[in-house]
Amino acid sequence: MTDTNTPALQLQGIVKTFPGVRALDGVDFDVRPGEVHALLGENGAGKSTLMKVLAGMYQPNEGRILIGGQPVQISNPIEAKAQGVVLIHQELSLVPEMSAAENIYLGELPRKGMGRVNWKELYARSNAILERLKCRFRAEVTVANLSIANQQMVEIARALTVDARVVVFDEPTASLTDAEKVVLFDIINDLKSQGVGIVYISHRMDEIFTLSDRITVLRDGQYRGTLTTAETDEDAVTRLMIGRSLDLSRNEAAPDFGKTMLEVRNLSCAPLFEDVSFTVREGEVVGFYGLVGAGRTEIAETLFGLRTPDSGQVFIDGQEVTIASAQDAIGLGISLVPENRKEQGLVLQMNCRDNMTLPQVHNLRAGPFLSNGAELAIFDKYRDKLEIKTPSWKQTAGVLSGGNQQKIVIGKWLSMQPRVLIVDEPTRGIDVGSKSEIHQLLRDLASQGYAVIVISSEMPEVLRVSDRIVAMYHGRVMREFEIDDVTEDSLVQAISGIKASEPA
Ligand SMILES: Nc1ncnc2c1ncn2[C@@H]1O[C@H](COP(=O)(O)OP(=O)(O)OP(=O)(O)O)[C@@H](O)[C@H]1O
Ligand SMILES: [Mg+2]
Secondary structure (H helix, E strand, O other): OOOOOOOOEEEEEEEEEEOOEEEEEEEEEEEOOOOEEEEEOOOOOOHHHHHHHHOOOOOOOEEEEEEOOEEEOOOOHHHHHHOOEEEEOOOOOOOOOOEHHHHHOOOOOOEOHHHOEOHHHHHHHHHHHHHHOOOOOOOOOEHHHOOHHHHHHHHHHHHOOOOOOEEEEEOOOOOOOHHHHHHHHHHHHHHHHOOOEEEEEOOOHHHHHHHOOEEEEEEOOEEEEEEEHHHOOHHHHHHHHHOOOOOOOOOOOOOOOOOEEEEEEEEEEOOOEEEEEEEEEOOOEEEEEOOOOOOHHHHHHHHOOOOOOOEEEEEEOOEEEOOOOHHHHHHOOEEEEOOOHHHHHOOOOOEHHHHHHHHHOOOOEEOOEEOHHHHHHHHHHHHHHHOOOOOOOOOEHHHOOHHHHHHHHHHHHHOOOOOEEEEEOOOOOOOHHHHHHHHHHHHHHHHOOOEEEEEEOOHHHHHHHOOEEEEEEOOEEEEEEEOOOOOHHHHHHHHOOOOOOOOO
């Protein structure tokens, strides 16, 4: 039996600075064998940075790391792995042109004589791990051809190749379906029962409370405390994290709405979605709720001109329109904040300001030059509105914390002043404090007359922001609810394909 009170690993007084940012300011953290230790904090609090120090990707300015009570030097990820410390990244770090197997064993491919790669062994071992993860693809497949969720599974598979002492999961569920989450939680419990220490980073309180034994909270790079999960609750954790409680109440029916801004009639794009009809009025937030894969993102993409429907009609402000490209959509006043910010929303190498003003470069031209003042004014406005944490507009977007990257994408589309704003999973990866600000922001936009569509897989989120909820199942609209009539049970039934048994 392992002694579960001696930490498997300790971080003491860790300080890490970047130009203009004190990301970690003397943080203590430890992981015991066989425990799940959740690490919590707002976007930019320093969670990922702390774990990158642990995994040898960053060298701390001060502080030390102890393994089994002994101070160690971890200079790079290979050394960390050799010490049994594995990090599963928040932002995927796979080589897209290579196979899943090559990614799983990157840097340590099994070899035979003359240093040649032993492909047979590589595929056999990789496929065994993928099977353990219940993946439905083979290790031979090229990573670029995998969905984001499956890429995440490859990332997780990587961690299972070593005899791990500590495994860090940095927001692993952000792009997983519920079924995949169940598999992941099984794996975590499995590792736990083998005495592996787990660090689990997530903004989802439900996951934190289901999985963790202890919770450590960071705030602005500082250690705020460690709580025993069984002895605390969400409200206490939230207060430690953001310094206040949150209003988690449901939205209340708004008094009245303006004219119909968007109307969709019998829109089909088989097999993704079929015969979809709905309306969104000025001042209204319509929530699209359903499981991952229900066709909601595809509808949004069709309305934004990224897919061509087989049939159906779209009306904007009473006029039938054809939306053949994103350009058309933008011209008609439709904005889409996409689900996957890294693929579709952000140019990671570009600075924050330019990312935000990218779609408007044409409008901001002053003669042959870009008007710097106008661009900066837009950036400043949405940085303040969304409380984006960055030392300057010049910061490369790729180094911002995950949630702050998402805020830049939202700011980009808000600054276009759309009439119809579609947001796809707007708060994925966003901390609870900023999340409620983004909810408020969506409500505010609606009350200013925008027509807003929110796609979300989180029930509390749709209940908090929507005036009306469209429940989807397998590409079809199952049911529509007014916010005052909806119950959690009826929503769950609708998105599981169960027809309403009685009139609502
Ligand atoms: N390589 C880097 N260069 C400059 N600044 C960085 C770098 N990495 C992180 N930072 C900054 O350090 C701070 C902490 O970032 P970190 O990514 O650790 O936050 P986080 O707690 O993981 O947030 P999130 O929940 O959004 O993922 C942020 O202000 C971030 O912009
Ligand atoms: Mg992070």
